[in-house]
Amino acid sequence: MAREAATVASLALPVEAPAAPAGGWRRAWRVGRKRPAAAAGAVIVLLYAAMAAGAPWIAPSDPTRTDWGQIRKAPSRAHPFGTDDLGRDGFSRVVWGARISMQAGVFSILLAILIGVPIGLVAGYYRGALDQLIMRLTDAWLAFPFLILAIGLVTILGPSLTNATLAIGLGATPTYIRLTRGLVLSTSAEDYVHGARALGAGDVRVMGRHILPNIVSAIVVQATVAIPTAIIAEAVLSFLGLGVQPPAPSWGTMLNTAQQFLEQAPWMAYWPGLAIFVLALSFNLAGDGLRDVLDPRDS
Amino acid sequence: MIEFLARRAMISVVTLLVISVIVFVGVRMIPGDPARVLAGSDADAAGIEEIREKYGLNAPIPVQYVRWLALAVRGDLGESIRTRQPVTRTVAIKLPITLELACLSLLVAVAIAVPAGVVAAVRRNSVWDVLASGVSLCGVSIPNFWLGIMLILLVSVRLGWLPASGFVPIADDPLGNLRRMLMPSLVLGAGLAAVLMRQTRNAMIEVLSADYVRTARAKGLAQPAVVVRHALRNGLIPVVTILGLQMGALMSGAVVTEQIFVLPGFGRLIVEAVFTRDYPVVQGVVLLTASSYVLINLLVDVSYTVLNPRIRIRGTADGA
Numbered sequence: 122m123a124r125e126a127a128t129v130a131s132l133a134l135p136v137e138a139p140a141a142p143a144g145g146w147r148r149a150w151r152v153g154r155k156r157p158a159a160a161a162g163a164v165i166v167l168l169y170a171a172m173a174a175g176a177p178w179i180a181p182s183d184p185t186r187t188d189w190g191q192i193r194k195a196p197s198r199a200h201p202f203g204t205d206d207l208g209r210d211g212f213s214r215v216v217w218g219a220r221i222s223m224q225a226g227v228f229s230i231l232l233a234i235l236i237g238v239p240i241g242l243v244a245g246y247y248r249g250a251l252d253q254l255i256m257r258l259t260d261a262w263l264a265f266p267f268l269i270l271a272i273g274l275v276t277i278l279g280p281s282l283t284n285a286t287l288a289i290g291l292g293a294t295p296t297y298i299r300l301t302r303g304l305v306l307s308t309s310a311e312d313y314v315h316g317a318r319a320l321g322a323g324d325v326r327v328m329g330r331h332i333l334p335n336i337v338s339a340i341v342v343q344a345t346v347a348i349p350t351a352i353i354a355e356a357v358l359s360f361l362g363l364g365v366q367p368p369a370p371s372w373g374t375m376l377n378t379a380q381q382f383l384e385q386a387p388w389m390a391y392w393p394g395l396a397i398f399v400l401a402l403s404f405n406l407a408g409d410g411l412r413d414v415l416d417p418r419d420s
Numbered sequence: 421m422i423e424f425l426a427r428r429a430m431i432s433v434v435t436l437l438v439i440s441v442i443v444f445v446g447v448r449m450i451p452g453d454p455a456r457v458l459a460g461s462d463a464d465a466a467g468i469e470e471i472r473e474k475y476g477l478n479a480p481i482p483v484q485y486v487r488w489l490a491l492a493v494r495g496d497l498g499e500s501i502r503t504r505q506p507v508t509r510t511v512a513i514k515l516p517i518t519l520e521l522a523c524l525s526l527l528v529a530v531a532i533a534v535p536a537g538v539v540a541a542v543r544r545n546s547v548w549d550v551l552a553s554g555v556s557l558c559g560v561s562i563p564n565f566w567l568g569i570m571l572i573l574l575v576s577v578r579l580g581w582l583p584a585s586g587f588v589p590i591a592d593d594p595l596g597n598l599r600r601m602l603m604p605s606l607v608l609g610a611g612l613a614a615v616l617m618r619q620t621r622n623a624m625i626e627v628l629s630a631d632y633v634r635t636a637r638a639k640g641l642a643q644p645a646v647v648v649r650h651a652l653r654n655g656l657i658p659v660v661t662i663l664g665l666q667m668g669a670l671m672s673g674a675v676v677t678e679q680i681f682v683l684p685g686f687g688r689l690i691v692e693a694v695f696t697r698d699y700p701v702v703q704g705v706v707l708l709t710a711s712s713y714v715l716i717n718l719l720v721d722v723s724y725t726v727l728n729p730r731i732r733i734r735g736t737a738d739g740a
Contacts, residue, residue, distance in 0.1 A: 257431070261438035264710040268672030269690070273706045276694050277449050353563045357676055360565050361691055380569055380680070384577050394566030402561035 152414055159410020165403035173219040180213035184370040193386040203388040206378060207368075214370035215392050221371045222400065225286045225355035225364075226348045232290030233297050233347070238340060240294075241301025242328050246309060252302070259295045267292040267354065275363045282355075282371075285364035289354045293347055300343055304336040311335075338415035345408030349401035356397050372397050425722060432718045439710045440492065444485050447703045497704035502696050507704035510689065517587060518674050518685035521608060524601055525670065526663075528609030529616055534656070536613075537620025541628060541655075542647055552617060559614025564673055568607040568680040575603060585682035604681045608673045612666055619662045620655065627655040657724065664720030668713055 153160030172179060188208035196203040202211030244255040265273070271288035278284040308314065309332065317331045358364035359373030367374055372393035379389035455472040456463070463471070472478055475498075476487055491497075497507040540552040576584035582603055588596040627633065628651050636650045675687030682688075686705065693701035 257434050258438060260431070260435045260714075261442060261710075263668075264435060264439055264713045265442075265706065266668035266671040266709055266713065268675050269706055269709045272675075272690055272694055273443075273446055273702065276697075276699070276702050277446060349561060353561075356563050357565060357672075361676065361679060363691075363694065376566060376569060383569070383573055387573055387577070390566075390569050390573065394563065394569065397563050397566065398558075398561055401563070402558060405557055405561050 148414075152410060156410045156413070158406050159413075162403040162406025162408075163410065165399065166407055169219050169400050169403070170223060172216055173223045176217045176220050180210075180216040182210045182213045184209060184213040184217040185368045186210075193382060193389070195386075196388055202392045203386065205375070205389050206382060206386070209368075211389065211392055214375060215372070215396050217370040218372040218375065218393060218396060219400075221282060221365055221369065222352050222355060222397070225282065225289065226352035229286045229289035229351045229355075230293060230344050230347045232287070233293035234340060234344065236290075237294040237297025238301045238333075241298040242305055242332070244298065245302040245305025246324065246328055246332070248306075255298065256302070259298050263295045265292075268357065271354070271358055272363060275358070280358075280363045280366060282365045282369070285355055285358045288358070289351050292354070293351065296343070296347070297340070300340065301336065304339055305332055308332050308335050342408065342412045342415055345404060345411055349404035349408075352404070353397060353401055421725065424725065428718065428721055428725075432714050435714050436711055439714070440489055440707065441485070443703055443707045443710070444488060446706075447699060448481070450699065492707065497707070498700040500693075500698055500701050502693075502698045502701075507700050510701065511686065511704065511708060514684065514686045514689045517683055518678070518687060520590065521601060521604055521674055521677065521683065521685060522670055524605035525608035525612060525673075528605050529612035532609070532613040533616035534620055534652075534659075537617045538624055538647065538652060538655075540617070540621045541624030542643075544625060549621075552621070556614040556617045559610055559617075562610075564607050564611050565676045565680055567610060568603070568677060571603050571607060572680070585680075587683050600681070600683075604677045604683060607680070608670070608677045611673060612670060615666060615669075616659060616662065619659050623655040623658045624651060627651045630654075661720055661724055664717045667716050671709055671713070 153163075186209060188204070191200070191204045191208040193206055194200060194204045194208075196211075200210050200212065202215060204211060205214070240255060244252040267289075270292050271285070274288040274291065275284055278287070305328075314327060314331055317327050322331070355364055355371070356373035356376070359371040360377045361373075362377065365371035365374055367378075375393040376390060379386070379393070382389055455468045455475070455477050459468045459471045476484060479487070495508050499506050500510055503510065536552045536555075540549040543549055572584045575581050582599055586600055588600060590597040628647075630651075633646060633651055636646045641650075671687075674685065675691060677683070678685045678687040679691060690702060690705045692698075693705065
């Protein structure tokens with residue numbers, strides 16, 4: 122990860138300026154040229170998003186339509202990704218799978234942010250006994266390995282996409298509590314926070330108007346790292362049969378089925394896995410680039 | 421130092437108590453009558469009443485919690501609905517398999533990550549550094565269950581080198597055991613290696629710019645001696661902490677890996693328990709995993725304190 126201080130500074134400067142939309146695009150273009158891998162990652166993530174949004178138009182056939190005459194057919198012109206054990210079109214299922222993956226990845230982290238950031242704000246801002254209580258709860262929460270926590274929750278709630286998303290979101294929440302609390306602790310000591318308080322701003326105003334805007338970029342950067350992890354987590358839960366239920370086309374569920382036919386129909390295992398891998402990798406690459414733009418200190 | 425350790429241990433005890441409350445409440449949140457659940461689907465009214473009596477389910481919830489905790493502390497986590505075996509015994513049978521898998525994976529991860537991280541840090545910004553970072557990024561992005569499936573496809577189905585699944589106890593056939601554990605350990609170790617490599621690289625870069633490393637160089641020590649004797653020993657301290665925090669990921673990974681390679685360990689036990697709605701087993705396994713995570717991290721913190729005196733003096737290793 123080669124990055125020179127001069128580059129980072131020149132990239133970071135426009136962030137302070139009240140950038141017009143055109144300036145934003147120009148900046149993105151400049152960053153993209155400096156870091157082609159990050160730009161490629163961002164483009165691929167956008168392509169996946171487009172694929173998820175446009176699934177009904179992109180997929181050549183209904184992802185749940187079975188065809189008994191086309192069971193486990195190797196990739197061909199009619200079925201570029203082959204067909205599965207029920208004769209469903211592999212390509213259509215991979216395209217629709219993007220919808221489930223993106224949904225689970227984005228909504229779970231959104232949930233984690235919505236719960237974790239306010240709790241972290243309160244803990245870091247008020248400190249004292251409340252902070253201690255919150256942090257002890259967070260410690261206990263963190264002690265449940267993600268999958269074990271998810272399995273416990275799914276046992277209670279029952280397996281579904283919503284519950285898997287909920288479980289992933291709750292699993293990611295303690296990270297946000299800790300991150301926000303740490304950021305608030307350092308931001309509260311800044312002069313402008315003291316200034317705002319001296320001018321008579323209330324707690325809610327100080328937190329919402331003065332602290333939050335200054336920690337938002339770190340939270341966004343953390344989200345770009347957390348989303349690919351959440352996407353893989355959804356695939357894992359569905360692979361274990363604890364997430365999305367058949368016949369819905371989730372990449373994890375598809376891999377679960379594929380494992381039973383590895384010898385006869387290996388193509389069933391190639392594409393869903395590759396789809397997850399490329400999406401997670403692109404998110405991570407784009408996240409690295411975003412970190413350099415939003416958080417030039419961290420280098 | 422004693423004071424710091426005592427406080428750290430106190431925090432762990434509090435954490436364990438909170439965990440026990442969460443697990444207890446969690447099981448009570450399962451829809452339906454717990455007595456009916458515990459008795460199994462084929463129990464009649466008398467059987468359910470018997471269970472209710474046996475487990476004291478007529479008592480107030482806080483009383484139930486205290487009783488349950490008292491039993492749990494003594495190692496009694498109830499019995500499996502499916503097999504009627506005590507949960508602790510079931511776990512004790514499955515645990516060694518998962519422990520073997522975890523240790524081998526850790527070995528794989530350290531064997532890959534530490535040398536790669538050191539080389540990347542020493543030859544910073546070189547081709548090797550970029551390559552190592554790229555591979556590490558791929559490592560965190562690849563779903564390990566897919567990696568496992570692809571390995572089975574290549575090594576077992578196509579090449580026929582290693583068996584795809586199954587387990588042989590190490591006492592019966594050490595070589596057969598190792599042949600079956602090799603792929604699972606590689607799969608589980610790969611993700612961990614990716615994380616560890618980044619940490620090792622960052623820690624080494626920091627340490628290599630420290631004064632004592634410059635001193636070591638200035639007195640004419642050769643590069644390998646500087647890197648290994650002076651830098652690596654200090655650079656690995658934060659890596660050990662990360663290892664402790666990664667235990668959770670390792671446990672989660674073991675669940676999936678055991679599922680793919682059909683290893684009859686701890687992880688397979690919990691997935692089976694969920695599908696058969698064997699609540700006492702799920703409860704016991706969740707409680708044991710979370711507790712062991714807390715204890716492992718307590719141990720890591722204690723050893724960290726012993727290794728790094730600065731922590732003792734400052735005395736504020738907040739939380740983790």
